[in-house]
Amino acid sequence: MREAYLSAQLKGNRREALRLVVEEGLLRGIPFATLQSEVIRKAQWEIGRLWQENIISVAQEHMATAISQLALSHLYRYLPRDAPNGRTVVVSCVEGELHELGARMASDFLEMAGFDVRFLGASVPVEHLVREVKSAPPDLLALSVTMTFHLPALREAVAAVRAVAPRLPLLVGGLALEWAPGVQEELGVPFIGTDARGLVATACRLLEVPE
Ligand code: B12
Structure with a gap:
């Protein structure tokens, strides 16, 4: 299914991609976590490889994404x-x-596990993140960073949030952490990772809810 999905992505065939993942996937009873992790996530990784090797253009990567x-x-x-x-x-x-x-x-995985999730999306300015956390305090904050050149922004976000919510548990994740050893110790966060399953397990443990 991943290959067929990838091929639909590269052709820009939205209907076929949806037919595969939503209709065929659900009809065949493939678990959601598998459709997300093994089909969509890994197809995206492959798109990254093809893009990096100049086999596909930026336009094709955007279309696929x-x-x-x-x-x-x-x-x-x-x-x-x-x-x-x-x-x-x-x-x-x-x-x-x-x-x-x-x-x-990662937000979808948390929701499947019974959490109430507020997903803020891409590039949230630090002062607005702080405002959000102050105005409607969550039980946990998960910060996502993919590019290592955004690690300074991560450090800034962690410091700013801690200044207003010192007891709020913080988890950090995303691809950048694979390339940046030592960040967990440096930031003193209970968990860093690159996989949503690890995030769910840690969130359950920290907030004392059954997994
Ligand atoms: C799509 C894409 C883009 C899109 C993103 C659009 C969007 N709406 O998200 C756009 C075009 C914006 C983009 C831009 C760039 N990109 Co890009 N991009 C990708 C690509 C192909 C796919 C990303 C994706 O969708 N992955 C799918 C997700 C689902 O996979 P995942 O990240 O593994 O998901 C898990 C984890 O992230 C984790 N997780 C996430 N958050 C959290 C939080 C916590 C707390 C935890 C525990 C876990 C966790 O859970 C997820 C589920 O398990 C990747 C290739 C790749 N290997 O990922 C390159 C890639 C990440 N990009 C890359 C690059 C270089 C760039 C640019 C610098 C390119 C440029 N020259 O401009 C810019 C930087 C933009 C920026 N300022 O951030 C490189 C990075 C290489 C490196 N070593 O640094 C990659 C790896 C491509 C490559 N092979 O070269 N990109």
């Missing part, structure tokens, strides 16, 4: 959710960070 956004939106309607656990998580990309698909997928 727009299809994955669409697919996630359609899957969202049918997301199986555990009973609400009464805990709220805010998920946000740090300032400047335009890669928001991973954070969005």
Whole structure:
């Protein structure tokens, strides 16, 4: 299915991509987490490789990514959710960070596990992140960073949030952390990771809700 999905992405065939993931995937009873992680996420990684190697253009990457956004939106309607656990998580990309698909997928995983999620999307200016956390305090904040050149923005966000909400648990994730060892110790956060499953497990442990 991943290959067929990727091929639909590269042809810009939105209907076929949706048919595969939403209709065929659901009809065949493929778990949501598998459709998201094994089909959409890995197809996006492959798009990145093709782009990096100049096999596809920026326009084709944008087209393919727009299809994955669409697919996630359609899957969202049918997301199986555990009973609400009464805990709220805010998920946000740090300032400047335009890669928001991973954070969005992570938000969907949290929702499936019963969390109430407020997903803020790409590049949230630090003062607005602080305002959001102050005006409607969540139980946990998950910050997403893909590019290593956004690590200074991550440090800034962590410091600014801690200044107004010192007891709010912070989790940090995204591709950049794979290339930046030592960030967890430096920031003193309980978890950093590049996978939504790890995020869900840690959120459940920290907030003392069953997984
Ligand atoms: C699509 C894409 C873009 C789009 C993003 C659009 C959007 N709406 O998101 C656009 C065009 C904006 C873009 C821009 C750039 N990109 Co880009 N992009 C990609 C691409 C192809 C796919 C990203 C994606 O959708 N992944 C799918 C998600 C679902 O996968 P995931 O991130 O693994 O998801 C998991 C984790 O992120 C985690 N997670 C996320 N948040 C959190 C939070 C917590 C707390 C936890 C625990 C976990 C967690 O959970 C997710 C689910 O399991 C990647 C390739 C790749 N390998 O990812 C390159 C890639 C990331 N980009 C790259 C580059 C270089 C850039 C640019 C610098 C290009 C340029 N010269 O302008 C810019 C930088 C933009 C910026 N300022 O941020 C490189 C980075 C290489 C590097 N080593 O630094 C990559 C790897 C491509 C490549 N192979 O060269 N990009």
